[in-house]
Amino acid sequence: MSTFSKVVICGVGLIGGSCARALRRAGAVKTLTGLGRSAASLERARALGVIDEAATDWAQALDGADLVLLAAPVGATDALVTELAQHLPPHTVVTDAGSTKSDVAAVFAARLSPEQRARVVPAHPIAGAEKSGVEAASASLFDGRRVVLTPLPESSPEAIERVTRAFALCGAHVSSMSPKAHDETFAAVSHLPHLLAFALVDEFASRANASELFRYAGSGFRDFTRIASSHPEMWRDIALANRGNLLEELDRYSAALSRLRSLLEAQDATALEALFQHAKDARSAWLDTLAAG
Amino acid sequence: MSTFSKVVICGVGLIGGSCARALRRAGAVKTLTGLGRSAASLERARALGVIDEAATDWAQALDGADLVLLAAPVGATDALVTELAQHLPPHTVVTDAGSTKSDVAAVFAARLSPEQRARVVPAHPIAGAEKSGVEAASASLFDGRRVVLTPLPESSPEAIERVTRAFALCGAHVSSMSPKAHDETFAAVSHLPHLLAFALVDEFASRANASELFRYAGSGFRDFTRIASSHPEMWRDIALANRGNLLEELDRYSAALSRLRSLLEAQDATALEALFQHAKDARSAWLDTLAAG
Numbered sequence: 001m002s003t004f005s006k007v008v009i010c011g012v013g014l015i016g017g018s019c020a021r022a023l024r025r026a027g028a029v030k031t032l033t034g035l036g037r038s039a040a041s042l043e044r045a046r047a048l049g050v051i052d053e054a055a056t057d058w059a060q061a062l063d064g065a066d067l068v069l070l071a072a073p074v075g076a077t078d079a080l081v082t083e084l085a086q087h088l089p090p091h092t093v094v095t096d097a098g099s100t101k102s103d104v105a106a107v108f109a110a111r112l113s114p115e116q117r118a119r120v121v122p123a124h125p126i127a128g129a130e131k132s133g134v135e136a137a138s139a140s141l142f143d144g145r146r147v148v149l150t151p152l153p154e155s156s157p158e159a160i161e162r163v164t165r166a167f168a169l170c171g172a173h174v175s176s177m178s179p180k181a182h183d184e185t186f187a188a189v190s191h192l193p194h195l196l197a198f199a200l201v202d203e204f205a206s207r208a209n210a211s212e213l214f215r216y217a218g219s220g221f222r223d224f225t226r227i228a229s230s231h232p233e234m235w236r237d238i239a240l241a242n243r244g245n246l247l248e249e250l251d252r253y254s255a256a257l258s259r260l261r262s263l264l265e266a267q268d269a270t271a272l273e274a275l276f277q278h279a280k281d282a283r284s285a286w287l288d289t290l291a292a293g
Numbered sequence: 294m295s296t297f298s299k300v301v302i303c304g305v306g307l308i309g310g311s312c313a314r315a316l317r318r319a320g321a322v323k324t325l326t327g328l329g330r331s332a333a334s335l336e337r338a339r340a341l342g343v344i345d346e347a348a349t350d351w352a353q354a355l356d357g358a359d360l361v362l363l364a365a366p367v368g369a370t371d372a373l374v375t376e377l378a379q380h381l382p383p384h385t386v387v388t389d390a391g392s393t394k395s396d397v398a399a400v401f402a403a404r405l406s407p408e409q410r411a412r413v414v415p416a417h418p419i420a421g422a423e424k425s426g427v428e429a430a431s432a433s434l435f436d437g438r439r440v441v442l443t444p445l446p447e448s449s450p451e452a453i454e455r456v457t458r459a460f461a462l463c464g465a466h467v468s469s470m471s472p473k474a475h476d477e478t479f480a481a482v483s484h485l486p487h488l489l490a491f492a493l494v495d496e497f498a499s500r501a502n503a504s505e506l507f508r509y510a511g512s513g514f515r516d517f518t519r520i521a522s523s524h525p526e527m528w529r530d531i532a533l534a535n536r537g538n539l540l541e542e543l544d545r546y547s548a549a550l551s552r553l554r555s556l557l558e559a560q561d562a563t564a565l566e567a568l569f570q571h572a573k574d575a576r577s578a579w580l581d582t583l584a585a586g
Contacts, residue, residue: 126509126511145511146509146511148509185505185506185509186509188497188506189497189506189507189509189510189511189514190509190510190511190513190514192493193493193513193514193517193518194513195550195553195557196489196493196517196550197517197572198553198568198569198572198573199546199549199550199553199568199572200485200486200489200546200549200572201572201573201575201576202549202568202569202571202572202575203545203546203549204481204482204575205571205572205574205575206571210575212478213478213481213482214482214575214579214582215582216419216439216441216478216479216482216483217482217483217579218419218438218439218482218483220483220486220487220519220520220523221482221483221486222580222583223516223517223519223520224486224489224490224516224517224519224520225486225576226513226516226517227513227516227517228569228572228573228576229573229576229577229580230513230569230573232566232569232570232573233566235569236562236565236566236569239557239565240557240560240562240565243557243558243560246557247554247557247558250550250553250554250557251554252496253492253493253496253550254547254550254551254554256492256493256495256496257488257489257492257543257546257547258547260488260491260492260543261540261543261544261547264488264532264533264536264539264540264543265536265540267533267536269529269533272529272532272533273525273526273529275491275492275495276491276495276521276523276525276528276529277525278495278498278499279490279491279492279493279494279495279498279518279521280491280494280521280522280523280525281498282494282495282497282498282503282507283494283518283521283522284522286507286510287515287522289507289508290515
């Protein structure tokens with residue numbers, strides 16, 4: 001007997017498709033329904049065995065659904081939630097996969113009734129990948145990765161339990177924090193580094209001697225800038241959605257760089273070495289906690 | 294018949310030891326002599342088969358040497374070159390493995406005669422590794438990597454040819470530039486990213502909620518900060534030695550960050566996406582050139 005009789009994936013790309021594949025791997029769902037604007041890409045997802053059926057009609061798709069995962073680009077969230085408000089059956093639980101959470105919480109607050117919001121539990125699956133599209137979807141994308149739930153004030157314990165169970169069945173470690181704490185934390189550990197990497201590569205690429213510079217860039221540069229190969233439109237939306245926190249993080253980092261610059265200008269060998277050592281030790285301790293699982 | 298009858302490695306750590314192992318793999322040298330201050334670590338290098346004999350006496354070590362590689366920490370360069378000046382035989386060629394080159398060129402200019410400098414060809418093997426010590430030395434460390442020669446004004450064609458041959462036998466791609474161009478280029482593509490990574494990890498680790506932040510740091514953060522696990526003392530020396538160029542790079546990068554901050558504050562979605570796309574495209578083109586070899 002499957003845990004879920006029907007799960008609806010709204011936006012069957014890398015994240016939605018991987019979630020579908022992982023739930024299927026777990027034998028956790030009877031019917032996987034894909035919902036989306038493009039009939040052609042839904043048909044591709046069906047042909048690949050990612051979903052069982054394609055739907056373009058909300059009422060039909062949601063009929064009998066235990067769970068809906070909104071996994072379309074965040075720019076579409078408002079339109080999707082507006083549709084959802086008109087068609088959400090009384091026993092269907094909703095989650096999403098957006099990288100920022102305060103903005104998503106605001107959309108749910110604006111578009112859904114308090115009764116509907118009781119069945120909504122926003123989530124952020126931390127599974128970055130440079131790839132995109134349903135072809136890249138993998139049943140193991142979430143294995144051992146974190147999924148952070150950011151419940152709304154109205155989210156019911158039953159809804160939280162159902163969403164937790166779904167992501168746990170996908171192989172993820174599930175934890176919770178408030179949308180505000182989520183956006184502050186990820187502004188620092190994820191959004192800031194992405195902006196720093198994009199800024200560096202853009203700046204180098206804008207120079208007259210760019211090809212000469214890139215010729216001598218090595219493996220350190222390659223890893224440092226890996227995240228500058230991330231999806232430009234997605235990161236534009238994340239940066240704008242988390243603008244306030246990200247501006248603060250940019251200011252903190254600029255101040256830190258400024259202090260480092262002063263140490264270098266003053267040739268303060270002791271302080272420079274101490275700063276480098278502090279960073280190395282902190283990173284090493286962090287890697288130890290990762291290895292310890 | 295070996296290409297070299299005797300090669301002297303001064304400082305048998307990761308770089309010196311890997312060079313020794315690579316020359317041995319190539320069957321290119323009859324005798325590998327290690328020179329260094331610590332008899333115990335030279336003995337370890339000999340026991341590991343990295344060198345054939347350990348020397349602590351310069352005159353004895355250099356007697357009959359075709360090539361000397363200075364691979365001790367850069368802080369020792371001045372003292373080593375002072376010794377070298379007193380003992381350099383007339384047919385021995387000298388190279389080094391320092392990550393900055395203008396400072397090294399200045400030491401050679403100060404300590405050696407013009408005739409001696411004709412036989413000196415400074416080099417920078419681009420083979421970063423978080424490991425250090427002779428135990429980590431590997432015959433394949435330089436395979437497919439770049440070695441940049443920065444000849445002195447006096448370096449003779451014969452000396453350049455000999456050093457080129459040695460690094461090519463180690464498996465590296467050898468090219469040349471001036472010490473000034475080298476230090477400008479590497480300030481941008483290597484030294485700046487190291488400082489940016491060290492600064493970020495140091496700043497996070499200094500916060501009250503550091504452990505909470507690190508808990509949510511993912512694979513993007515891990516790769517972005519890999520170079521913050523580099524050797525603190527070595528990077529202190531590199532930063533100080535290349536201070537002028539690095540201060541300029543920090544200023545350029547701070548200005549770029551400032552522009553990015555303005556776009557974000559103004560919510561300029563079009564310009565943000567264009568910047569991210571420009572970076573992604575440039576990195577993608579660079580990866581293509583790497584793949585093409």
